[in-house]
Amino acid sequence: MAIRRALSPPIRFPNHSLRRNCVSEILEEERFENFRKGCYYPVETGQVFYSKYQVVGKLGFGVTCTAWLVLDLKSHTYATLKVYIRNEANQEEFQIYKHLSQGNPSHPGYAHVRTALDAFTIPHPGGCHHGLVQKPMWESFRDLLLRNLTHRFTEDLLKAGLMQVFLALDYLHTECKFVHTVTTFSRKYGNDPDGKGYSTRAHLAEVIGMLGAPPLDLLKRGKRCHEFSLKKIPQNSSLAQSEEFLDGQNKEMYLQFMRGMLQWRPEDRKTARELLDDP
Structure with a gap:
């Protein structure tokens, strides 16, 4: 008989100690033209995606996505969530990850290639975004x-x-x-x-x-x-x-x-x- 782990309740993050940045201060992906066009999804700490991935903190950003440390409320493990900008060209990356995961798992190099743990669509006014979940990376x-x-x-x-x-x-x-x-x-x-x-x-x-x-x-x-x-x-x-x-x-x-x-x-x-x- 299979045992299912209960879904953990989302963590409540205190906000009284958070520093509020000056409105005029331009940070990270805010410098990109696509941000000014509204192509980035406004991820917030504590937010839950796909009913199971709660955002713990920001890991990084790039021209195609932002990266976040998330807690899987079902498996009680941490993962990385990449939230992509609104751009259909990103679909190619999803197809590549799908192809990578369908290779020969007995090959000794299989474990050294980062694949997708989960993928889903994030609805948002103006157009949907895509989310990709992966294992957190070690240091480069x-x-x-x-x-x-x-x-x-x-x-x-x-x-x-x-x-x-x-x-x-x-x-x-x-x-x-x-x-x-x-x-x-x-x-x-x-x-x-x-x-x-x-x-x-x-x-x-x-x-x-x-x-x-x-x-x-x-x-x-x-x-x-x-x-x-x-x-x-x-x-x-x-x-x-x-x-x-x-x-x-x-x-x-x-x-x-x-x-x-x-x-x-x-x-x-x-x-x-x-x-x-x-x-």
């Missing part, structure tokens, strides 16, 4: 790095983290047939010598300086190759010279590992599964 690699006084990972921590990343990527690539294409890089890369900031030309020159000239057969595939020149390639910027903290065998193993990924031809790059087997 960036947060862990900033908490370390040396701002460097230990070898064991880095290896453990990369194992999880490659397991997740192998699941996405082999089971879900998805490729993650969003890349964020530091603004220190690709700065044009003309002083006008980032340019594709300068960034490409830096990549060539690190990896060497691209093979001719790859250049023949490109539609914009005629726009660029192999002149003004940065000197002393090879992959080996870019690593300043390792030496000896550790450095050689690191460079071999990186070269497995950093290849001009996509077909020459190691897969996530092959990188997992790297010593």
